[in-house]
Amino acid sequence: MKKALSIGQYLLDQLYRHGVRHIFGVPGDYVLGFYRLIEESPIRHVGTTREDGAGFAADGYARIKGLGAACVTYCVGGLNLTNPTAGAYAEKSPVIIISGAPDVKGRERHPLLHHLVRDFRTQQDVFAQLTVASTALEDPLTAYHEIDRVLHAVERYKRPGYIELPRDMVDVAHAHEHQDRTLEELTDERALEECLAEAAAMLDRSRRPVILAGEEIHRFGLQDALVELVDKTHCPVATTILGKSVISEVHPLYLGVYGGATGRPGVRRAVESADCLLMLGCFMSDINLGVYTARLDPARTIYATSEKTSIRWHYFENVPFRRFFQGLLATRLRPRRKPPVPQPKAPKAARARDGARITTATLFPILNAYLTDDTVVVSDVGDCLFGALDLTIHRRTEFLAPAYYSSMGFGVPAAIGAQLANPSLRPLVLVGDGAFAMTGLELSTAARLGLNPIVVVLNNHGYTTERQIMDGPFNDILNWDFTKVVDLLGTGQAFSVHTVGEMRRALEAALANRDSFSLIEVSLDPYDMSPTLRRLGAELGKRAAGKTG
Numbered sequence: 001m002k003k004a005l006s007i008g009q010y011l012l013d014q015l016y017r018h019g020v021r022h023i024f025g026v027p028g029d030y031v032l033g034f035y036r037l038i039e040e041s042p043i044r045h046v047g048t049t050r051e052d053g054a055g056f057a058a059d060g061y062a063r064i065k066g067l068g069a070a071c072v073t074y075c076v077g078g079l080n081l082t083n084p085t086a087g088a089y090a091e092k093s094p095v096i097i098i099s100g101a102p103d104v105k106g107r108e109r110h111p112l113l114h115h116l117v118r119d120f121r122t123q124q125d126v127f128a129q130l131t132v133a134s135t136a137l138e139d140p141l142t143a144y145h146e147i148d149r150v151l152h153a154v155e156r157y158k159r160p161g162y163i164e165l166p167r168d169m170v171d172v173a174h175a176h177e178h179q180d181r182t183l184e185e186l187t188d189e190r191a192l193e194e195c196l197a198e199a200a201a202m203l204d205r206s207r208r209p210v211i212l213a214g215e216e217i218h219r220f221g222l223q224d225a226l227v228e229l230v231d232k233t234h235c236p237v238a239t240t241i242l243g244k245s246v247i248s249e250v251h252p253l254y255l256g257v258y259g260g261a262t263g264r265p266g267v268r269r270a271v272e273s274a275d276c277l278l279m280l281g282c283f284m285s286d287i288n289l290g291v292y293t294a295r296l297d298p299a300r301t302i303y304a305t306s307e308k309t310s311i312r313w314h315y316f317e318n319v320p321f322r323r324f325f326q327g328l329l330a331t332r333l334r335p336r337r338k339p340p341v342p343q344p345k346a347p348k349a350a351r352a353r354d355g356a357r358i359t360t361a362t363l364f365p366i367l368n369a370y371l372t373d374d375t376v377v378v379s380d381v382g383d384c385l386f387g388a389l390d391l392t393i394h395r396r397t398e399f400l401a402p403a404y405y406s407s408m409g410f411g412v413p414a415a416i417g418a419q420l421a422n423p424s425l426r427p428l429v430l431v432g433d434g435a436f437a438m439t440g441l442e443l444s445t446a447a448r449l450g451l452n453p454i455v456v457v458l459n460n461h462g463y464t465t466e467r468q469i470m471d472g473p474f475n476d477i478l479n480w481d482f483t484k485v486v487d488l489l490g491t492g493q494a495f496s497v498h499t500v501g502e503m504r505r506a507l508e509a510a511l512a513n514r515d516s517f518s519l520i521e522v523s524l525d526p527y528d529m530s531p532t533l534r535r536l537g538a539e540l541g542k543r544a545a546g547k548t549g
């Protein structure tokens with residue numbers, strides 16, 4: 001640092017250096033001083049209608065760009081951000097949460113300030129549980145280091161970090177030379193060597209190896225390295241649900257999305273019968289494991305993530321994920337022939353008659369036919385997510401979904417973040433009527449910014465996912481006239497779709513409209529659902545009724 005930057009300036013400088021060009025949020029008096037600094041910086045502030053919208057947008061942005069940021073006021077704003085932050089933590093999305101806070105000076109004299117909950121630590125304590133690192137910049141002597149510490153942890157673990165910036169600290173500058181030191185991840189070279197030798201021996205011995213790839217491939221920017229590994233080893237590759245699209249789904253060795261008994265049976269057979277399963281960057285959540293129906297034998301498994309590396313039953317300490325990956329690429333492996341991988345057949349529904357009533361079974365093949373290389377599919381939680389698992393994503397990273405934490409409300413705001421992160425992408429948002437009712441009006445922000453997402457609302461008249469687990473009147477919701485959103489926001493295009501032909505025409509019109517958002521309401525029967533939801537719901541229903549462990 002040349003001239004002493006103020007704490008606020010230093011924070012913005014560091015965010016910029018890490019690739020942040022947009023910060024999402026809603027202002028409030030405790031954060032206005034910092035907002036003024038954002039306006040003076042090359043980073044653009046993007047106002048959202050709610051703080052959770054800002055959090056989801058920052059999450060979508062982070063998944064595309066490598067780091068996202070949301071900035072809000074104290075407690076009323078910050079605590080509104082807890083749910084998206086929890087989601088970003090659970091799904092490994094690197095988001096920096098910045099919250100304003102009351103002045104440090106005078107806290108003892110005026111303990112009853114507005115927005116305060118219990119004491120001055122309440123919000124930070126909450127975020128300490130939801131982030132990989134958190135800090136309150138209350139001391140200029142440590143503030144600069146604290147900013148670096150949080151950013152490094154977020155970079156290292158790809159999980160959110162929390163920075164609380166009291167109002168009277170924004171413009172404080174500490175007159176000393178501060179240099180951000182890049183922290184090197186600890187590597188035990190001998191452990192790495194041994195680990196690679198064992199992994200290579202296991203791969204060389206195996207006759208039917210399979211790679212199972214997860215979301216960390218994407219978070220650590222290893223997509224090209226994965227293609228190289230697949231091409232080098234000729235291992236067929238499947239992804240977890242959260243890892244969907246980390247490899248192009250038209251790659252000849254791509255098997256499909258694995259999800260235990262809830263996924264496609266052919267993919268399950270290939271993964272579970274592998275005599276060496278190389279699991280790269282996957283986390284073993286219930287959804288990834290098909291509600292624990294997965295049968296993955298540790299005796300045949302090599303498991304590597306940024307947090308844990310193991311082969312069979314033993315673990316290796318200080319073997320960084322990236323180094324392991326690069327090491328594997330550099331290791332000489334026994335050459336093997338390309339195995340045949342059955343390519344999924346295009347469903348017959350793709351050829352459905354124009355006049356046929358639209359159903360889940362016909363909707364997804366139609367969507368599939370219209371995906372292009374610049375489409376980013378952003379799915380909310382609901383049957384749209386399960387149906388979307390069968391879409392064929394052409395390039396890598398073009399599928400975003402809260403597939404593990406599963407918070408409704410992710411879709412529309414995350415699409416705004418995704419499009420700002422990469423304006424050459426066109427978001428195709430898939431969202432249920434229930435989830436749209438939660439955060440769909442964030443379209444207001446898309447309208448203001450002139451973004452052009454295509455939002456497909458699967459209107460199945462309530463909470464169909466929950467209906468499949470346990471039916472009841474609590475799953476009913478008011479039927480909105482979704483197309484009226486165009487009148488409400490004064491821009492956009494909307495379509496109401498009942499047949500296959502209407503769906504095709506609506507999609508074509510939406511794709512041709514590049515100037516504003518388009519909303520397509522698809523009218524579906526409340527009990528119509530994708531095959532994946534039928535299988536998953538049956539498993540979850542057994543659990544809800546206490547029939548299995």
Ligand SMILES: Cc1ncc(C[n+]2csc(CCOP(=O)(O)OP(=O)(O)O)c2C)c(N)n1
Pocket residue numbers: 381382383384406407408409431432433434435436458460462463464465466
């Ligand atoms: C914020 C939040 N609240 C509640 C749930 C529980 N939940 C999971 S799916 C679902 C229903 C979703 O309804 P909708 O968006 O209409 O999609 P559908 O299941 O009907 O396709 C609910 C309530 C959740 N996942 N997230």
Ligand SMILES: [Mg+2]
Pocket residue numbers: 382432433434458459460461462463464
């Ligand atoms: Mg619904």
